Amino acid sequence: MTRFVLSEDDVNIIRHLLSELTAQHQHPDDSSFLNNVTVYAQELPRGVRMAMNEFRLAEKSAVLVISGFPIDEDSLGPTPSSLEDARMSSRSVREEFLFALLASLLGDIIGWRTQHGGRIIHDVFPIKAHAQEQIGTGSEQLIWWHTEDAFHELRGDYVGLMCLRNPDAIATTICPLSCVPLTKKQTNLLFMPVFTIRPDESHQRKNAVGLEVANGEPDGDFDHIEEMLRNPRKVALFSGSQDSPYIRIDPYFMDPSANSEAQEAVCQLIQAIDQRIQKVVLAQGDVCFIDNYRAVHGRKSFKARFDGTDRWLKRINVTRDLRKSRSQRSDALSRIIA
Secondary structure (H helix, E strand, O other), X not given: OEEEEOOXXXXXXXXXXXXXXXXXXXXXXXXXXXXXXXXXXXXXOHHHHHHHHHHHHHOOOOEEEEEOOOOOHHHHOOOOOOHHHHHHOOOXXXXXXXXXXXXXXXXXXXXXXXXXXXXXXXXXXXXXHHOOOOOOOOOOOOEEEEOOOOOOOOOOXXXXXXXXXXXXXXXXXXXXXXXXXXOHHHXXXXXXXXXXXXXXXXXXXXXXXXXXXXXXXXXXXXXXXXXXXXXXOOEOOEEEOOOOEEEOOOHHHEEOOOOHHHHHHHHHHHHXXXXXOEEXXXXXXXXXXEEOOOEEEEEOOOOOOOOOOOOEEEEEEEEOOHHHHHHHOOOOOOOEEO
């Protein structure tokens, strides 16, 4: 893991930039902001831009943490109790602008019509009704390590997490694939398209938020997700270079492969990652970017209080090639994949 700590001068530059942007734009989801976010991001401190650029290009580290941005607890207010509450609130808009600026240094920000009501930036905090679910707004279940949206061909290259509050030091779990020993035989087997990964809970109709049509029934956005659940296609877990492969995996939502050797290779990989999973505790103000092709991530279980003081993160997905999703976006400027 690589960490970049903002200096006092860096923080002052960022604050000045955020003051300008919040005066010009109401919200980071606004097209007027998103269409120019890569331009605005060039006004971030040079050291930050260089750290993000090296992370994007060199692939020396699979995790980058930007630390040192102060968050005002009084302005932040209590942790929301529902996604609707979070969506209606403007308490963390300044932090969302910074998060979007940093993320755009890696590529283009994307969202999903089937996830968090099509929002670009997601709120991650415990919801009482989700306590026992395998979902980011759960709490009492361990979130099994995975690559983000592993089931989808248009998944992001990076997933970002911004910590607004973490008083109980709840750990995010991370394991770069580079830490895992692999034999040539294992690697060859994992390059074979003989595995299935089903859509995770966050994309399913039952967890839809804000995606209802006038008659109160969900629209057709989930039809293709349900088809993927019924008939998941065969994929390879590894891609790219044999010497330093990229990974897509989500063991909780995978079915056993009919190829016994390939299934054994997956079991060995899962065991190796389990043995090497690392705990990363994000502090207030930390922004963590995980290379979604080179590392898995998850979260430890915890007992939420639901009293406005629980852990609260923001999450964002970034792609290095927005064009590859053009057939599933309404127009060239849209960031939302249907």
